[in-house]
Amino acid sequence: MDGLTHVAFRRLVAHYGPPDLFYTEMVSVRAVVFQPPERDPYLWHTEADRPLIVQLSGREPxxxxxxxxxxxQxxxxxxxxxxxxxxRGRARRQGWGAALLSEPDLAREIARAARRATRKPLSAKLRSAPGHNLKKLLSFAEGLLAEGVETLILHPRAPEEGFRRPPRWEEIRELKRATGARIIGNGDVFSPEDAVRMLSTTGCDGVMIGRAALLRPWIFRDVKTKLQGGPLPPPPHPLEPVELFVRYLDLLPETLREKRFTLWLFWYLQNFPFGLYYFGRIQKETSLEAKLDLLRDLLAAEEVPPYPVSIRQNR
Ligand SMILES: Cc1cc2nc3c(=O)[nH]c(=O)nc-3n(C[C@H](O)[C@H](O)[C@H](O)COP(=O)(O)O)c2cc1C
Known part of the structure; x- marks a missing residue:
């Protein structure tokens, strides 16, 4: 997730119990080609946030x-x-991301070029086709699979919907049924129960969790516990992930730390009934230290509520 699933956040997730796979935020192929990738903090990682898949965006094969x-190399x-x-608007205007759902031949060329470049696993992250045209989605998916993409991840909301309507999990089921490929479902998994329900109702092979992990970086531990039939461990004290995250921010360049911390807080604080009000107050503080001091006051008496996570605002 852009600006959010960097090395420091992934390290926080790993602390509580890692998912089977981590993903980077999207990285532009242009940036990788024209700038030294060793210096790109989007690509920084540690031993703890592995196995790590790099998500690439662009439109030139x-x-x-x-x-x-x-x-x-x-x-x-x-x-x-x-x-x-x-x-997003930028992707739409520049013709990458979901805009490519309407250019299936170019998308296939991208997949073919990617397959030529590596023998490593290749996946593609899709949304529903515009207007939820299922036939179009399936034909797009078949095109990618024919070029050697092995795994498809589907967030079944159409590009024009934003987060306004619920995701249509039945499209995940259809994608699995029609292609027989390895399918990872995504969209509105807000609790370990949701993850289990997505697996059982769609037949997908895995579940990708986005926003709920921003609010509960320990959700992957809880999903695994649930799948194994065990009782869920209690959530940590609300301040614990904050303090840990600040420590892991050292893994990012100094210039990004405060910005990335604030960006994450917008999500994390939504765990609490007055979280967005807290966030407004935090934003007025001008240093990381001052933000942290205020958070210690605000969160001291809070508790993380039970699942499901509820998202109050998406931005
Ligand atoms: C702030 C934000 C940033 C995102 N960035 C990316 C991204 O870089 N790449 C991507 O494939 N999806 C991105 N997404 C979409 C999520 O991966 C996911 O498909 C969507 O949030 C639905 O899943 P969820 O309900 O588990 O959050 C982003 C979503 C949000 C809210």
Whole structure:
């Protein structure tokens, strides 16, 4: 998740209990090709946040090929994920992310170029096709699979919907049924029960969790516990993840630390009934230290409520 699932956040998740796979935030293929990737903090990682998949965005097949060759040569990532899901204005205007759902031939070329560049696992992150056109989605998916993409991740909301409507999990089921490929479902998994329900009702092979992990970085531990049938451990004290996260911020360049901390707090504080009010107050503080002092006051008497996570605002 852009600006959020950097090395410091992934390290926090790993502290509580890692998922089977970590993903980077989206990284532009252009940036990888034209700037030294060793110096790109989006690509920084540690031993704890592995196996790590790099998510790549762009629209030029030759840049995907070149970027993956460079990354394969310089790092030991577990695989690559192609972004056909981002529906922000910038992606729409520049024709990458979910905009490529309407250019299936170009998307196939991207997949082919990526496959030429590496023998590592390749996945693609999709949204529903515009207007929830299922036929279009399935044909898009088949195109990618034919080029050697092995795993498809589906967030079943159409590009024009933002987060306004519930995701149509039945499209995950359809994608699995029609392609038989390895499918990872995504969208509104807000509790360990949701993860179990997504697996059982759609037949998908895995579950990707986004926003709920920002609020509860320990959710992957809880999902695994639930799948094994055990009782859920209690959540940590609300201040614990904050203090840990601040420590892990040292893994990022100094210039990014406060910005990334504040960005995460917008989500994390939504755990609490007055969280967005707290966030407004925190934002007025001008240093990381001052923000932390205020948080210690505000969160001292709070408790993390039971699942499900409820998202009050998406931005
Ligand atoms: C702030 C934010 C940033 C995101 N950045 C990315 C991204 O970089 N790449 C991507 O594939 N999806 C991105 N997404 C979409 C999520 O991966 C996911 O598909 C979506 O939030 C639905 O899953 P969830 O209900 O578990 O959050 C982002 C979502 C949010 C809210």
């Amino acid at each position: 030759e840049l995907f090929e070149e970027a993956i060759r460079i990354l394969d 310089k790092f030991d990532f577990a695989g690559y994920d192609l972004n056909f899901g981002c529906s």
